[in-house]
Amino acid sequence: MRVLIAEDERMLADSIAEGLRAEALAVDVAYDGDAALERLGVNDYDVLILDRDLPVVHGDDVCRAVVDSGAHVRVLMLTAASDVPARVAGLRLGADDYLVKPFAFEELLARVHALGRRARPADPPLLERAGVRLDPARREVYRDGRYVHLARKEFGVLAELLRADGAVVSAERLLEKVWDEHTDPFTNTVRVTIMKLRRKLGDPPLIETVPGVGYRIP
DSSP, X not given: OEEEEEOSOHHHHHHHHHXXXXXXXXXXXXXXXXXXXXXXXXXXXSEEEEEXXXXXSOHHHHHHHHHHHTOOOEEEEEESOOSHHHHHHHHHHTOSEEEESSOOXXXXXXXXXXXXXXXSSOOOSSEEEXXXXXXXXXXXXXXXXXXXXXXXXXXXXXXXXHHTTXXXXXXXXXXXXXXXXXXXXXXXXXXXXXXXXXXXXXXXXXXXXXXXXXXXXO
């Protein structure tokens, strides 16, 4: 899942980003509404965590722009206003969910995951193929009953390959869904991560390279 945080309180934004990245999510951060709109125009996000009182371009206007664009991104609006009229106003703008500051990170995480499931076809409880079983909720992977410990990016890449259900996934698509905007698009990080995954998953080899196209689990 790829998430954009639009929040002008930098310490809060960076703290949320750090917490979400620890959960194997790809996260970008914008500190004002104009920067948020710029990133939304370039990247394909599943969830937008949107502070309502953004500078430059107000959060309400960002929300309207998202709705008008027809993008599939789901909007979680953050605000310090806790009264019912404020919450209703945010939802009427097109926000999918609403969370009042201050909030518990665990609740924010649960809401992000719930919105992410609505942004794309729902994953089954377990992703399984070719003897591999991946549990997204527990972040556990088994191959033929053997537990496989994976780093966050390795887990994310494997999940994307399993979701493809045998189809080829390009390196560009993996970069988009598993890494954030600070990753060099010309880096070999996908190839290196695939190499590590193959080693950890063991024999017989599981991930197939389709030259010039990408990777798949046949």
